Amino acid sequence: MTTRTFRVWRGDKSGGEFRDYEVPIDEGMVVLDVVHRIQATQAPDLAVRWNCKAGKCGSCSCEINGKPRLSCMTRMDTLPAEGPITVQPIKTFPVIRDLVTDVAWNYRQKRRIPGFRPRPRNPDGTYRMQQEDVDRIQEFRKCIECYLCQDVCHVLRDQGKLDKFVGPRFMIYLANQEMHPLDNADRIPAVRRDFGSGYCNITKCCTEVCPEGIHITDNAIIPLKERVVDRFYDPIAAIVRLVRDKPTKEPAPALDPD
Numbered sequence: 001m002t003t004r005t006f007r008v009w010r011g012d013k014s015g016g017e018f019r020d021y022e023v024p025i026d027e028g029m030v031v032l033d034v035v036h037r038i039q040a041t042q043a044p045d046l047a048v049r050w051n052c053k054a055g056k057c058g059s060c061s062c063e064i065n066g067k068p069r070l071s072c073m074t075r076m077d078t079l080p081a082e083g084p085i086t087v088q089p090i091k092t093f094p095v096i097r098d099l100v101t102d103v104a105w106n107y108r109q110k111r112r113i114p115g116f117r118p119r120p121r122n123p124d125g126t127y128r129m130q131q132e133d134v135d136r137i138q139e140f141r142k143c144i145e146c147y148l149c150q151d152v153c154h155v156l157r158d159q160g161k162l163d164k165f166v167g168p169r170f171m172i173y174l175a176n177q178e179m180h181p182l183d184n185a186d187r188i189p190a191v192r193r194d195f196g197s198g199y200c201n202i203t204k205c206c207t208e209v210c211p212e213g214i215h216i217t218d219n220a221i222i223p224l225k226e227r228v229v230d231r232f233y234d235p236i237a238a239i240v241r242l243v244r245d246k247p248t249k250e251p252a253p254a255l256d257p258d
């Protein structure tokens, strides 16, 4: 058994500081185990959010040695063997206490996105889809809403443009709706106007931290941005649409004012 120094941020919305804890480490521990050991033996008032301890609920997001991670999936033997290990709350959202942040802004963004609107059934009463269209959106459904991508996105984290851009997690959600083979709502004007697709400059930091390995930028954001460009910034496509195309989707319903 070794002993490590854990430097844990303690405080609330009025301010805080890092405090050091010397903790015995057993083989096979993850960072959340160590936080629980601190809570059990040295700091019973330490606030930490967790639930599944299996990388599936997205509750235990924090920053470990400055990197957004799930604490239940970060094994101690993957961290540097020397020096203190820092654990702090995710930065993009306001702190409630210690390692717990208020992520309610994300729930409000999800409510703003118009829900699934299925197209009418085929004349024989069925819905038919191509398997490749089904496969394309499966990846987006793996999201566990840990908000690590929201935490690392510089548009939200450093520029604070929470009133302009919904962030990578909800670009995925928009892509899931827009690319759904049965969905009949035209979401492209809203992707540009209401959800701020233009603010993303494709740095791919979100993709790098996603614990589910979702190709956020390549498979969701870039295709959405391409659809926006085709619709609003390609004059030839606009003329072709005017002369030849009929709209195939209905305008998405008005946004929830919340």
Ligand code: SF4
Binding pocket: 152, 153, 154, 155, 167, 168, 199, 200, 201, 202, 203, 204, 205, 206, 207, 217, 221
């Ligand atoms: S690729 Fe876009 S959404 Fe992802 S972190 Fe960069 S700016 Fe944010």
Ligand code: SF4
Binding pocket: 058, 142, 143, 144, 145, 146, 147, 148, 149, 150, 168, 169, 172, 209, 210, 211, 212, 213, 214, 216
């Ligand atoms: S896309 Fe990945 S990083 Fe973002 S909330 Fe979902 S699971 Fe977490």
Ligand code: FES
Binding pocket: 050, 051, 052, 053, 054, 055, 056, 057, 058, 059, 060, 061, 070, 071, 072, 073
């Ligand atoms: S506790 Fe559920 S993802 Fe970590």
